[in-house]
Amino acid sequence: MAYLALYRVWRPQRFEEVVGQEQTVTALQNSVREDRLTHAYLFCGPRGTGKTSIAKILAKAVNCEKRIEGEPCNACLSCQDINNGNFMDVIEIDAASNRGIDEIRDLREKVRIMPAQGKKKVYIIDEVHMLTTEAFNALLKTLEEPPESVIFILATTEPHKIPSTILSRCQKYNFRRLTLPQISARLKDVAASNGIEIEGEALSLISRRANGGMRDALGMLDQLYSYKDGSLSKADVLEVLGLVDDVFVAQLIDKVIAEDVVSTVSMLNKALNQGKEAGQLARETALYLRDLLLYKLAGEEAELVMAGEQSYEFLKKQSLKADKNQILQSLRMIMETGEKLRFSEGQKYLLEMALLEMADLFAPKEVRSEPVIISQKAVAPKQRAKNESNESHDKNERNDAKEVLWNRLLAGVKEKKIPTHALLSQGKLLGVKGDTIFIGFRKGYRFHKERMEEKANREIVDAVIKEIFKREVEVQFIFLEDSQYNDIIVKKAIEYFGEDIVEVKE
Template identity: 65%
Template sequence: MTYLALYRAWRPQRFMEVVGQEKTVIALRNALCEGRLSHAYLFSGPRGTGKTSIAKIIAKAVNCVNLEQGEPCNQCSSCHDINNGNFMDVIEIDAASNRGIDEIRDLREKVRVLPAQGKHKVYIIDEVHMLTTEAFNALLKTLEEPPESVIFILATTELQKIPATIRSRCQSYNFRRLSTAEIIARLEEVADSGGIKLEPEALQIIARRANGGLRDALSTLDQIYSYKGNDVNKADVQEVLGLVDDVFLAKLIDAAIDRNTGAVIDMLNTALSQGKEAQQLAREASLYLRDLLLYLVIGEQAEWSVVSEGSRPILEKQKLKIDKNQILKALRILTDTTDKLRFSEGQKFLLELAFLQIASLFEDQVIPVTAASTNVPKRSKTAARSEQVVKSGRAEAGDPLWGKILTGVKDKKIPTHALLVQGRLLGNKENTFYVGYKKGYKFHKEKMEEKENREIVKTVLKEIMGKECEIQFIFLDDDQYNDIIVKKAIEFFGEDIVEIKD
């Protein structure tokens, strides 16, 4: 028995069946009705949003013997053969698999041969951005003198990689990501017709994860269906996709905000021992924070990426305990950690470190967003912060002190600023400030060590700190970035005030 993947079984066969992409669909249908199709189209947009599907509908429509209101009939022999991939005059070229030079050469030879079977030859070139320059040039020549009765449809996910010469010879359509609601509606239709029962929250997770692409949504449904049968709930989806439950994420962030570090470590241990991936945990936690941030900024209009009914009440409370800046800092910590986790062995340690850093963002008493604007004048709050940074000798992400130093240096000498800005302030130990450079910035580091540049920084430090300060430049080893930066930081500042920053 052959099983046809859902996304293939559900390929739209006519314009009517296409989800979204209204403008494109209307324009193309009108052109087909009025018989004024262009000889070359360029479809661009994210994966799985309907480019190839629409290209095939056009191919059918121009060859269909019963075209009705711009729609192919899907009954006549041309439509049939095209649907089955047996139609000689519809030629699909996948530029990704062979970069196309032979195909394009072949195309140039054969393009002038009249259609063998139908009215129009249609060339569909997928992933066209992958063509070699040579192949592009060959294609360009053909597009410059388009033979009668040939239609080119180029499709790409990366419009910016298409040469302007090609673009200017095509009619361009941008395909948009489909909304979560559109994806949900189609998934419901598919599930219904296949007798699959999907809990609404399960449906929602699949749709959100698809990130606007219907193919991914349908593939996910397929995958879950084959593991879990036709009764699917939220936990099934989370399990198959290896996702972390949003209520768990909400509680984890809550523990960090309350600086309940014991609970944070416990929760991380539990999740990891249940087989969750460290990187996934970091990524999902950032999605949760992203939801929280959006909620703070635009309120009810926020489209959630992980928050659901279950975590919503916790989110409501967190809204009062955290401010935008803290979320941004926490996000920064998590994205850095996600990056590092890709290369690192010390997975658990890095993850713990990240959440402890996040917890440390809440060391000062948190002023609720609403109260902050009533009592505390903004400036004094900022001033208090930078003072605190200096006192504890810890340089924070987006550190105001680093900002001040850079501005001061820039005012004095722009070239020095250009060298300094490539480094990062690690922090200070008493009167010595440490700036780290990644390995590739040897030149910058050495230049900064020269007397003149060093003096400029020292002068600026003196202006800011009101006392003589020293400056040291050190290397952060790129290859073993994680370990070394941690070791170096511990070495320099002592265990209790180590914080990794970018």
């Protein structure tokens, strides 16, 4: 037998089997029992929360030959035919597929024909908000003068797109996201009946990720099921679904909030080296920040998607350190980055930038400015070591001086803007000649070089250089090994530097 997806096998067949949606279920079941059905229903609510399932149960209940307490029997011919999709009087229309034009036309022609097989004709129109204006108008005409033996069940995830003329003619039911305990309990049953053992943490991870939708929850379980049988751990879930560990993200955000640039970058690298995808990392970081924001605003009431038991502890502490705007801006940044990542080659760097820019957000408002002083020793190497004048020594001192200048430049830039510092620090100071300072980037750091050439970053470097040199010095960013053009410049530069000495005025 062909493999049936768990969510289809586990479609509720009776009102009693529906998880949650208590008010809707009770109201509908009572209407069936008491024969108080109306001719048009509108089911609104998020994906995978039972709209289509309940529509089918209702269709069965009204046509069932042996109905008990408002429930379909699922055994009579009508019930069986409806379950198999062979019942002529239950007509399903998917408005999303071709916007319903032909179907609604067909509906208008046939709606007044008496049921062929059952007691009532039931039209289930899924994704009804997708209907064209023309189709809506046609539907409206029918709803205005509904034939006696017809029931319409319209379902939608986007009720705001439905014309008010239609809305006002339907009895409306709001479907709710299912709660974590509801999803977990169902998953547990489904897992158990398929011989899967599922660890508590894995269970709650899936439930959280389903975001209130049972179909998604079962879909995830399905993926896991085909990958591995026996028992499932949290690690399995993370691996198979390609998710990022919430604790990892929590720790990453800890570093960001602490403006610990080095750890942030190294954590990111580690995750990428382990094969996590930049886009996924951005999405999960966004989810986590969303949780953090909600927690900041709603406290214990917040319904969190990403944070599990362990990361919750991080989240609580972080919410004390970060203010609402910082979190909001971070969230916006990471979401924008996520968008860009889809089109970019420099994925890793974009993500790195975003995290570092976020760290910048958490920096205290006043700029700390301990001036970095270049030691006299390094600045004026010629005054020192008069008695040792061999060439290699000279060269060493030149390197010392360069290093001091470089460090001072980096420190100055870091004070102004952490992300710029992160970019620049991947470069190397080649040297200074006259009024030009040359900074090289190795092949593979094209992204860094290009970003450094952007106005905003350049201005920061210019400003720091001016502070150091007390005069205008032009910065040239060059590739250390790339196109011919650059090679020539580099060679020229290096020729120059051979003779030059770094001069820094205090």
